[in-house]
Amino acid sequence: MKKILVTGGAGFIGSNFVKEIIQTYPQSEVVNVDLLTYAGNLENLKDIEGHHNYTFIRADIRNKDKIEEIFAQFEIDTVVNFAAESHVDRSIVEPEIFLTTNIIGTQVLLDVAKRHWKINPDDKYCRNYRDGVKFLQVSTDEVYGALGKTGMFVETMPLEPNSPYSASKASADLIVRAYHETFGMPINITRCSNNYGSYQFPEKLIPLIIYNCLNSKHIPVYGDGMQVRDWLHVKDHCSAIETVLRKGRVGEIYNVGGNNERANIEIVKLILDVLGKGKDLIRFVKDRPGHDRRYAIDNTKITTQLGWTPKYTFEEGIKETINWYLDNLDWVEGVVNGDYLTYYQQMYEL
Numbered sequence: 001m002k003k004i005l006v007t008g009g010a011g012f013i014g015s016n017f018v019k020e021i022i023q024t025y026p027q028s029e030v031v032n033v034d035l036l037t038y039a040g041n042l043e044n045l046k047d048i049e050g051h052h053n054y055t056f057i058r059a060d061i062r063n064k065d066k067i068e069e070i071f072a073q074f075e076i077d078t079v080v081n082f083a084a085e086s087h088v089d090r091s092i093v094e095p096e097i098f099l100t101t102n103i104i105g106t107q108v109l110l111d112v113a114k115r116h117w118k119i120n121p122d123d124k125y126c127r128n129y130r131d132g133v134k135f136l137q138v139s140t141d142e143v144y145g146a147l148g149k150t151g152m153f154v155e156t157m158p159l160e161p162n163s164p165y166s167a168s169k170a171s172a173d174l175i176v177r178a179y180h181e182t183f184g185m186p187i188n189i190t191r192c193s194n195n196y197g198s199y200q201f202p203e204k205l206i207p208l209i210i211y212n213c214l215n216s217k218h219i220p221v222y223g224d225g226m227q228v229r230d231w232l233h234v235k236d237h238c239s240a241i242e243t244v245l246r247k248g249r250v251g252e253i254y255n256v257g258g259n260n261e262r263a264n265i266e267i268v269k270l271i272l273d274v275l276g277k278g279k280d281l282i283r284f285v286k287d288r289p290g291h292d293r294r295y296a297i298d299n300t301k302i303t304t305q306l307g308w309t310p311k312y313t314f315e316e317g318i319k320e321t322i323n324w325y326l327d328n329l330d331w332v333e334g335v336v337n338g339d340y341l342t343y344y345q346q347m348y349e350l
């Protein structure tokens with residue numbers, strides 16, 4: 001029986017992942033550790049709360065004693081590390097917490113896992129681990145920096161992150177890699193493009209557009225709106241992580257993407273059309289400092305070596321997502337509280 005520690009499992013992608021694992025692998029035990037920052041929400045998990053193979057623990061991944069206790073109590077053999085500060089805009093206003101959570105938090109998890117998984121825990125040079133253990137770091141394509149008009153990110157490219165968020169994620173990737181090289185830790189890293197889908201906090205582009213459309217509020221668009229991103233449905237991201245957990249070669253990094261490049265302004269217009277709203281809601285605002293112009297993912301490695309492919313087309317995925325937000329307005333109102341609105345107005349100077 002697998003005993004999986006999922007960190008950040010009350011956030012957008014983590015909560016989708018926890019639910020998928022509980023449904024697909026009822027013989028696994030999932031321990032979800034989340035600090036419940038503004039981005040974490042137990043409502044995302046209400047379908048599975050009380051499930052006999054699921055435990056939620058509110059804890060900080062930076063708290064070594066607590067993580068030790070959890071490893072000892074549940075005999076964890078797999079870690080999937082989603083926990084992070086994840087919003088680029090916030091990392092520009094408040095970088096410090098991105099460094100402590102995303103870098104130090106990852107190092108704490110690695111250290112505790114190393115101690116618990118080594119065959120001889122007292123031998124500090126021992127590089128041999130129990131069978132079947134793995135540490136999977138959920139990373140992002142943003143660690144590569146920006147592309148020009150052509151080209152794609154491949155796993156061997158140098159990391160050139162441009163925001164405090166992406167720099168913190170790149171640093172975490174490097175420390176995960178170092179634990180593999182130095183200590184033989186069985187790791188994988190996945191680097192995924194932009195996700196969309198249910199339960200995404202409405203500070204991120206797609207739910208922000210939907211929320212503002214529904215409330216007939218202005219939609220802030222940075223610069224000329226021509227920043228290009230690759231978009232992947234969250235359930236396809238979750239299936240990629242699950243594939244890497246099962247089949248990924250130890251020590252390897254896998255890019256995850258949907259071959260679905262879109263300019264931000266194109267997404268805004270598409271959602272306005274689907275919701276029958278006018279373009280007059282669009283409000284171009286001053287561009288974000290260090291804003292990367294284009295990301296594109298080459299996913300050849302994961303598709304050819306591990307046989308993973310995305311299932312959703314963007315057209316069906318975006319319609320399903322818009323319908324989910326329409327059907328779950330209570331959830332949206334529940335997360336969009338006063339603090340968020342103040343932050344949002346300051347951020348975009350609206």
Ligand SMILES: NC(=O)c1ccc[n+]([C@@H]2O[C@H](COP(=O)([O-])OP(=O)(O)OC[C@H]3O[C@@H](n4cnc5c(N)ncnc54)[C@H](O)[C@@H]3O)[C@@H](O)[C@H]2O)c1
Binds near residue numbers: 082101192
């Ligand atoms: N959203 C995307 O498009 C995307 C794309 C690629 C990779 N990623 C990565 O996937 C992961 C999850 O992203 P998301 O969009 O679901 O983020 P999110 O902000 O929705 O969720 C992050 C979760 O981590 C928790 N958390 C934050 N600090 C913590 C701490 N110190 N200890 C324990 N829990 C803590 C939060 O409470 C929240 O539940 C992140 O590591 C992110 O870098 C995201």
